Amino acid sequence: MGLMSNICLTDALADLIRFPSVSATSNVDVSNHVRGYLEELGFVVETTEYLDSAGIRKMNLVACRDPIGGNPRGNSGLAYFCHTDVVPVTQWNGPSDDAFVATIANERLYGRGSCDMKGSLVAMLAAADRVTRAEQTSPLWIVCTADEEVGFEGAAHLVNHSAAYREIVDAQPLAIIGEPTGLRVVHAHKGIAGFSVTSHGKAAHSSTDAGVNANIAIVPILELLRDIGDETRSDESLMDHRFDPPHLSWNFGVSDGCTAVNITPERSVAWCCLRTMPTIDGEGLIARVAEAAKLRGLEFKRFKGGNPVWIQPDSHCITDLCKLVGSPSNTVCYGTDAGEFYELEQRVIFGPGDIAQAHTTNEWISLDQLSRGADIYTDVVRRWCTMKL
Template identity: 70%
Template structure:
């Protein structure tokens, strides 16, 4: 799509810049190349050198990651440390939209809120960071500043994984060990830890036929014992103290499961049935022994077991210097959350914190929004973080 304006990020209000990014319908199923190009232009206009890496997803769709770096102008300044901000440019699909305006990709500002798909998760955060960076001159920097934008966070952290393995610029970040801010919506509270996510499926193959005959083989029969086991293990995850971590709320693995046989009529003998399960590993409790039980039982019964790619949990000690320093900027103690982020892919970075404007409760909703107050406060706090980690004497 064609962007609505060629104005630079410094020429736009936060609301206007966010509206510009929302107009790109960068759902994970399609390419994020257009929105990445707009962000690339804005970053280049602020003096960032931008590395662009591309890959194709499993469907053959072109995806783009950006790693932008702005170094201090002084030759005597440090080339290590600094600050690296991470975000994703993909958004979740829109099945129904109940927000004002009727179009999820045309942002609407009303009642101190900006409505639109991706406004909260997480294009608003990216706008806050870019506007914060625009307030600080490279001449005043004493350490590097990075802004990193990945694809496919919403569908398995694929963009972050590709960047970790294929981006020379990301290798520079690892060598420099800056503070890494993953800018997901936390309501501008400091998050020092989160759960991961993983899952699997079990497939039973029978033979479809008209249910009035004996020609069919009902695939649900073979998979019923697997469903019983999944139900049993769900109860185990909630009652076994060794599978609980009170540092998270809820403290269990959030073991969730379901089944689909694809039948659209009652007079069909189901020829294929798929049971699925997802869970959220914690730093010290990964649920792998439970997954192994299901896999063993599935294979014993001649069923197909398939593991899904997931994301790793994050745990940075709450009294780590980077967490305590970020808490001083944000105000308030650190906390844990139970959703996952790209931050789980960046385990080579020792200083990580999840911190961004917007409330996770507004993400992925049918009327997704971020408040103007969060957007502006995000800019202010990000600017303070840049000064703390990129402008030290």
């Protein structure tokens, strides 16, 4: 019996959940814990580190287990991708008082990261244990990145700094991004883009004329954002009906940070986020806002976004996985690290858990999805790394 056979899935997931790897903190400890699992399973592990914008140490890892005797030419294998960071816990309504203490109730395992996406990682670790290296005829990679929840920063760093990732690109394996899809095959997803417009005024007591209200200059920008939002929901040229919803999900807001009604706001920020699609990037719409901001002397700033993904649904990597799973592929409207891995031609998003449970105040994964995920991942490893299935 192997490592994950001796440790039940729920215990292994609880082990990962207890690391509070919120994106604003370091993920080094949880990454080293996963590294221990992988090395026991016979993987050779490369780690790359970087400091995020706040100076916090982050870690990516790429683990590879080649067949005994090396990789036969032409057998590209399987690469599994996940992230080890989780979203913050500002409120928790799970069965326990602590979001980082896994709790089982009602055939569910509750805890921050259980669904997004430490449960998926545990399912793949179990699959890697059930298929031995002696059975492999092609390589198996397991890749864990940082900062997926805050702009895909870890994946971007991996692409630019990991020698092991270059080997994956050269091999062009089936690349599974194990986000929670309910074990349904996803061949495409939207990207994300965003920007802000900042108006600078002058603070003063509101009973005087000494101040300059920053909100006054931002009002025309808000009107433009509203009008463009209406356009995205009525102009067919801005829609792609392969997605639901088919529009850009143009979302905007404003904040002046004012804490008292007797202060003239000195700064007002309008922001906008949109979900780009493979043939609709929204750049013309963004340019209209940038030009309007420039004409008014306002500060315009782009945010780092993420690329959309489109893999042809009739490509072999999609149809073969759909045949194994027993259901057709579909599209989704959220984004993943897959957008950063654009050099990989056989990408698919596929993993246990329901995206509706991700980021919630009582995040959970069903025990059935966790178990089925491990079973299906095992079949996938056998199909792409042993050719036995």
